[in-house]
Amino acid sequence: MSGVVLNDVIKKYGETQVIHGIDLQIENGEFCVFVGPSGCGKSTLLRMVAGLEETTDGAIRIGQRDVTRMDPAERGVAMVFQTYALYPHMTVEENMGFGLKMNGHAKREIQTKVAEASRILQLDDYLKRKPAALSGGQRQRVSIGRAIVRGPEVFLFDEPLSNLDAELRVEMRVEIARLHKDIGATMIYVTHDQVEAMTLADKIVVLRAGRIEQVGAPMDLYRDPDNQFVAGFIGSPSMNFVRGTVTDGGQVDVPGIGTVPAAGLDAGREVVVGMRPEHITIDPAGDTHRVDLSESLGGVSYVHLLGGNDKIVVEERGDYRSKEGDTVAIRPDPAYLYFFDAASGQRLR
Template identity: 70%
Template structure:
């Protein structure tokens, strides 16, 4: 197996540039997840690695080979798409082995590789079935098996679970994580779902508008985001952001939180605007009448309480008690001030540390 190295990679469609000088190194055997909102460039970047999109500039290397201009078949990669793309008239075994058959591999070799992929993916009982007789999760396992049979250096996944229902998504996340542990291959995985990113990745690459905002291990990004975008994207429910004004060194006043927040972060001068970030689990409902309950999501072990502050700002609280709040209730709010993060009041929203 081998890693992937991108150097100053760009992509333009006509006059529109969608990837802006991306530098990234994916280590040998690493599970790397590209995450970001729709239109951020994550699938385009994956397709450039696969050779399905030409680069407009920069270099792509797989292992020690420069594959920037190489054909997809010569890159040593296998791609698993959102759609299963299985041949309906072929059995599971025939679908998995078809690529090797087309490249002239001996039948005995194909059978051996199909059997091994079937063992890994627990498809032995389905090898003689056709796709119409399979569930969505089983079809996706067949598509992954087709990739395994090719013996690629790098696996590329483009939102492979987005067509599955919630229960199957969880099941397939477990399967893909187990697959990575078993075969130890380098894997690059694209998703818009940050829960998938957090649960699968060794390394997360957060993209926005064709630019890498931050790269790191899942919990590193969660606990130490570089900017407001990453702080808001990583974590579910998203971090709360409220306006604040610097009162003096180390002290920020926020009307949304109804109080001052002390910090040792490097703040701008008194009177400057900043943004205060607090995750839902660091807020608590108290007695009072400064915030209005808009909705509660009671999920059993956890309840999410949606509030509107007196100044109109929106907040979400994560509660683990059996709360009985209802629409229109007026409540107070407390918060863990030492867990607050501070960001510039700007489009980039850089973290103040």
């Protein structure tokens, strides 16, 4: 297995530049997730690593090899797409081994590799079935198995779970995490779903408009975001943001909440205060905010509050849960406040 290094990678379509000088190092055996909103360039970047998109400038290395101008078949990568793209007239066994057969591998070698991939993906009972007799999750496992038998240096996943229903998505997340643990391969995974990113990744790369906003371990990005975009994108529900002004006393006057400590910030500065839902306490005796909606998920509820110019979501646990129409006050935990520049969105530390 090999790591992947991108040096000042650029992609242009004519005069339009969509990838802006990406520098990134993915270690050998690492599970790296590209995440970001639609149109941020994450799939384009993945396809550049695969060789399916030409790199306009910069360099891509896989292991010790510069693969920037290599054909996809020479790069030592295998890609799993959003669609399964299985041959409907072939069995599961034939689908997984077809690529090796076309490349002239011996029948015994193909059988051995297919059997090993089937064991890893728990497909032994389905090897003689055709795709029409499989569920969506099973078809995607066959697609992954087809990649495994090739023995690639790097696995590339392009939103492989987006066509599955909610239950199968959870099941397949577990399957992919187990696969990475079992074979220890370098994997690059593209998704717009930050829950997938948080649960699968060793390293998350947050992209916006063809640029890297931040790179780090999932909990590092969650606890220590560099800017308002990352803070709002990582976490579900997302971080709450309210505008305020720094006072002479080293505090921020936040409408609907009151003053919160903000040592080290210049008086008069306009800032955005970030608060995660789990770091806010509801005071049912207050009257500042009206409960617009309470989403109960069993062990936890997410309470949507109206008040001032900002909507705020608060996490509630325990026996007492706020109800629609209640009026409440809120108290953020001062140990978990984030401050961002109101103009640039950059974190103020």
